[in-house]
Amino acid sequence: MFAGSGAGCFLEHTAYDAGVPGSVQSIERAASVLRVLSAAGGPQQLGCVAETLGLAKSTTHGILRTLVGVGFVEHQAESGSYRLSGAMAHLAPETIDVNELRSRAMNWVDALAARTRLGCRLVVLESGPAAAVGHAVVAHEVFSWHDGRQVLDVGAPVPLHATASGKVLLAFDPRGDEILQRVPLEQLTFRTRTERRQLGVDVGAVRQNGYAVEQSESQVGVAALAAPVRSLGGITVAALAVSGPVEQVVDTVGRPRTRLLGQLVDVAAAVSRAVCADRA
Amino acid sequence: MDKYVLSIDQGTTSTRAVLFDREGRLAGLAQHEHRQSFPRPGWVEHDAAQIWRNTARVLREALADAGLQQEQVAAIGIANQRETCLLWDRATGEPQSPAIVWQDTRTEQYVEELLEDPGEEFFRARCGIPPATYFTAPKLRWLLERSPSLRERGERGDVIFGTMESWLIWNLTGGADGGVHVTDVTNASRTMLMNLRDVAWDAELLSFFGIPEPMLPEIVPSGGVSWPARVVLPGVPIAGVLGDQQAALFGQTCFDAGEAKCTYGTGAFLLLNTGAEVVRSDRGMLTTVAYQVGDGPASYALEGSIAVAGSLVQWFRDRLGLIRTAPEIETLARTVEDNGGCYVVPAFAGLFAPYWRPEARGIIAGLTSYVTKGHLARAVLEATAWQTLDVVDAMNADSGIPLQQLKVDGGMTADNLLMQSIADILDVPVVRPMVSETVSLGSAYMAGLTVGYWPDLQGLRRNWHRAGQWNPGMESGERERQHIMWRAAVERTLNWPHGE
Numbered sequence: 173m174f175a176g177s178g179a180g181c182f183l184e185h186t187a188y189d190a191g192v193p194g195s196v197q198s199i200e201r202a203a204s205v206l207r208v209l210s211a212a213g214g215p216q217q218l219g220c221v222a223e224t225l226g227l228a229k230s231t232t233h234g235i236l237r238t239l240v241g242v243g244f245v246e247h248q249a250e251s252g253s254y255r256l257s258g259a260m261a262h263l264a265p266e267t268i269d270v271n272e273l274r275s276r277a278m279n280w281v282d283a284l285a286a287r288t289r290l291g292c293r294l295v296v297l298e299s300g301p302a303a304a305v306g307h308a309v310v311a312h313e314v315f316s317w318h319d320g321r322q323v324l325d326v327g328a329p330v331p332l333h334a335t336a337s338g339k340v341l342l343a344f345d346p347r348g349d350e351i352l353q354r355v356p357l358e359q360l361t362f363r364t365r366t367e368r369r370q371l372g373v374d375v376g377a378v379r380q381n382g383y384a385v386e387q388s389e390s391q392v393g394v395a396a397l398a399a400p401v402r403s404l405g406g407i408t409v410a411a412l413a414v415s416g417p418v419e420q421v422v423d424t425v426g427r428p429r430t431r432l433l434g435q436l437v438d439v440a441a442a443v444s445r446a447v448c449a450d451r452a
Numbered sequence: 453m454d455k456y457v458l459s460i461d462q463g464t465t466s467t468r469a470v471l472f473d474r475e476g477r478l479a480g481l482a483q484h485e486h487r488q489s490f491p492r493p494g495w496v497e498h499d500a501a502q503i504w505r506n507t508a509r510v511l512r513e514a515l516a517d518a519g520l521q522q523e524q525v526a527a528i529g530i531a532n533q534r535e536t537c538l539l540w541d542r543a544t545g546e547p548q549s550p551a552i553v554w555q556d557t558r559t560e561q562y563v564e565e566l567l568e569d570p571g572e573e574f575f576r577a578r579c580g581i582p583p584a585t586y587f588t589a590p591k592l593r594w595l596l597e598r599s600p601s602l603r604e605r606g607e608r609g610d611v612i613f614g615t616m617e618s619w620l621i622w623n624l625t626g627g628a629d630g631g632v633h634v635t636d637v638t639n640a641s642r643t644m645l646m647n648l649r650d651v652a653w654d655a656e657l658l659s660f661f662g663i664p665e666p667m668l669p670e671i672v673p674s675g676g677v678s679w680p681a682r683v684v685l686p687g688v689p690i691a692g693v694l695g696d697q698q699a700a701l702f703g704q705t706c707f708d709a710g711e712a713k714c715t716y717g718t719g720a721f722l723l724l725n726t727g728a729e730v731v732r733s734d735r736g737m738l739t740t741v742a743y744q745v746g747d748g749p750a751s752y753a754l755e756g757s758i759a760v761a762g763s764l765v766q767w768f769r770d771r772l773g774l775i776r777t778a779p780e781i782e783t784l785a786r787t788v789e790d791n792g793g794c795y796v797v798p799a800f801a802g803l804f805a806p807y808w809r810p811e812a813r814g815i816i817a818g819l820t821s822y823v824t825k826g827h828l829a830r831a832v833l834e835a836t837a838w839q840t841l842d843v844v845d846a847m848n849a850d851s852g853i854p855l856q857q858l859k860v861d862g863g864m865t866a867d868n869l870l871m872q873s874i875a876d877i878l879d880v881p882v883v884r885p886m887v888s889e890t891v892s893l894g895s896a897y898m899a900g901l902t903v904g905y906w907p908d909l910q911g912l913r914r915n916w917h918r919a920g921q922w923n924p925g926m927e928s929g930e931r932e933r934q935h936i937m938w939r940a941a942v943e944r945t946l947n948w949p950h951g952e
Contacts, residue, residue: 275779275866279888282919286477286886314886314919322881324920326868 195404201227202235204405206244206260211346215253223379224344225406267299268409268447274312276446277401281314281412284439288432290416291316294401294443295330295337296409297345306351308332308341316416333357333371334364336386336398337411342371343378344400344408363389383437384411385428387418395421397428399440404448412440455526456480457905458514458688459896460507461889462532462616463696464553467506469514470892471525474905476915478889480518482510489550494557497550500538503616504623508684522685527678528624529692529899531699531891532616534642537588539595539602539667540619542612545628548602551616552591559590566590578657580641580648580730580739588615589644589661596662609666615639617693618669624690626682634679635669636693637750641741646671648730648739651750674698675898676746692898696891697721698742700861701753703894704885705916706742707909710853713890714840716864718766720758722843726851727751735846736806743898754850756805756843760798761836762864767798768832774825782869784829792827794818795941796835803945806846813948817941836864837873838938844878857881861890868922876926877934886919 208224209216222232236254239245244260247253277294285292294312298304308330315321332338332355342348342355352375357366365371378384387395396415400408414436415421422428456479461468465488471480484506489497515522535554540547552558566575566583576582583590592613596603605611614622617639622631640646640653645663647654653668678691694702697715701723704713709727714720725742728749732739742753765781768774775781795817797803802810816828840858848854857880864870865884875882887893900906 269777269780269783271779271782271867272777274868275777275863278866282886282888283478285919286475286917315917315921317917319918322921322923324868324922 198235200405201225201231202239202405204407205232205235205239206256207405207407208346209245209254209256210260212349215248215251215255217253220349221254224346224348224408226344226382226400226402227406268403270296270311273401273410273447276449277312277410277412277443280439280442280446281312284412284414284435285314285316288414288435289317290414290420290432291319293325293337293413293415295335295341295398295411295413297341297347297351305347306332306355308338311410331358331360331390334360334386334390335413336384336396336415337413339371339374339378339384339386340398340400340411340413341408343375343384344402346407348375360390361388361392363387363392365389383428383433385422385426387422387426393418397421397433397436399437401440401447402444409447410443412436412443453521453524455524455905456518456520457527457529457896457900458511458525458685459529459531459892459899460511460620461696461699461892461895462503462507462530462620463891464533464536464555467503467510468892469507469510470889470896471514471518471520472893472896472900476887476893476897476912478887480514480520482513482517484510488553492558494560496553496556498536498553500540500547500551500616500619503551504620507620507623511684522688525685525688526905527689527691527899527903528681528685529694529892529895529897530617530620530690531694531696531895532620532639534639534695534697535586535588535591535615537591537613537615538619539592539606539611539613540622541605541628542610542633543628545623545631548605548611549595551619552595554586556591557585559585559594562590562594575644575657576732576739578647578654579644580732581644583644587642587644589657589663592643592663593661603662603664606667607664611667612669613663613667614669615643617695621679621690621693624681624683624685625679630682632679633669634672634693636672636674636695637741637744638674638695638698639693640671642695648741648752651741651744673744673746673748673750675743675902676748678899678902689903690899691902692895692900694743694895694898697723697755698740698753699892699894699898700890701725701894702743702897703887703890703892704859704861705909705913706859707751707913710851710856711859712844712847712855713859713861715890716761716836716860716862716870718761718763720761720836720840720862722756722758722840722847724754724847724851724853724855725751726754726853731851733846733850735850736808737843737846737850738805745898745901754847756847758836758839758843759802759804760800761839762862763800764796764798764832764835765864767800768829774829779866781829781832782867784826785833785869788824788826788830790827791830791834792823793820793937794823794827794831795838795938796828796831797938797941797945798835799945803942805843807842807942807946809946811948811950812945815941815945817944818937830869833867833870834873834877836870837877838935840874841877841935842942855880857883860884861888865920871920871922872925875922875924877931879924879926879928879931881924882922883918884920886917 398413
């Protein structure tokens, strides 16, 4: 069950392509492309759409071209960008009810916590008409083995700029770029990113690697790793994070511990599959 | 090579095999559902042969899922749906009846007669439980009454009887070719045929129900004894056997008097370990055996069952259509601050513990034009918490040991608002363990203890880790006020007229 991908290629995003048996994968992906364009607000470049969904550029290009062909997407030749055509202008974003997410993910997240002995959390961006854009909260939490706390943090706000889960959401949520421009950069520790450009570099690295690392940026002495949880077609709906004392999470030069990262990625994939199952 | 313990969880809707490592963590799992048969209204049956085939399959599939060899299985533990029973032929191994399930109510008429004469007390004094359609003896008697030839063959010992763990052990140890015919104390304590203090078949009860003794399995302790499997996993010892709720109590490491667990699923089952003392309940709790290890004294428990917990949420989803999925009850409930003055008492098929009023029917009370579906959703969740309080209050009074904290498990523990409500209403901390598969874990623990894979109970306690906790946060005046309202709502479900 926990074979672990080790230091394997996290760019191999097909690991997240859970899909539903009997469904047509290319249509699921096309639907996600449409949702990404809808959420983005303005025209998007090919590379950006590809990175958000964790698909290869060539695959994404094929989907976009077909969508242009059927009239759902418009391509601007000069800028090379894509946007929804008038017909698709009012597509709703893909969300999963946070309590539904917890119910599907719980057994897996429990198992990750048991195996790693570290605290685990699922973090989501709040959605719905009353939600402020760019506000993230804890959707589910499991205590670490040695946690002396008495109360779960479920529902508590999560600073997007200073946590691994926050950076995963900034990197992969369709509205990530927009939020990145607006998110408040409160200084929590001496290592917190308070410069927007620097945060942008971090987020770029998360898109490249497929995971985020954070060390002492929200709490001194605490480090965390996070990976995206994806729904049908690749849209990121949550971030799964493990956190604990720095030396248990990263090595002496700040790289994630290989085995831990492998376990995290495996469980994020398992939770993604659980989220995609039977979404009737 | 690393070794593991394998647990069979033979449940009402499916059979699972689960593998655990030395730290009590899940290493592999396989599951197959079986057919639910409803030949007539109120009748519920399973096909025991299908269940045995599924068991053999999941044993193999769990090992494959975990990538393990048979040599790596240190022991097999069995947990089963209680009370469900069947008859089978000793020589051929073929079932001679369907498996009559615990939910089946074909014996309702007979049970009502028993309550009239000789009355509840006759039974409770001997076996600890009152007549109810749940329990095995009325079902067994029904089968024998229908077929004189079955009774004759039973008297000769050619046809034998068992609950589901007996059936599985018999088949695993060779079946018609030398299969061992046993039942564990926790399952025997649900038959209405076992004397609770002696932990042995009660001659008077056997005679009362007309059950031929040669049909009966030997009563054995839950742990401390074992039999080697002879098929599927030949040589691996079957070393721990428990009814499912008792397995969950054990898996939650409730080893001392005063420790309790509640499993929240379709219904809810609260069990309180009462130690070596047989606590008699005057408030509608069932007295049952918690477990017995080897020659040691049996540990007893009080059990309170709540018929409608998760099934109320399912009703809200499927029959009212106000939510799309069960977990969304929490989303809807959180759109409001409280229940808006309304209370739901889900007496769908009467009230169970602690009231035992079969004539009662469900009610939504306290409605005003202010109430919204959000308030109803809140009331739906709180109904489970209030029913839990009713059971806990009864148990505290029966046992004299006030509950200090409640360990919970089952699917509904994903609902944070429900867990918080339970903590608020019970006024004790609610804790959830890291392994939610407490039924499987309990039988694995018992089997592992027997073969020395785990050293002792203390070692098992070290495996219990807290995944989440909810602390009471309701002001006591508010709790009392709402408690009065709840009791008023419950009262209005009683004496519901039955015109039919």
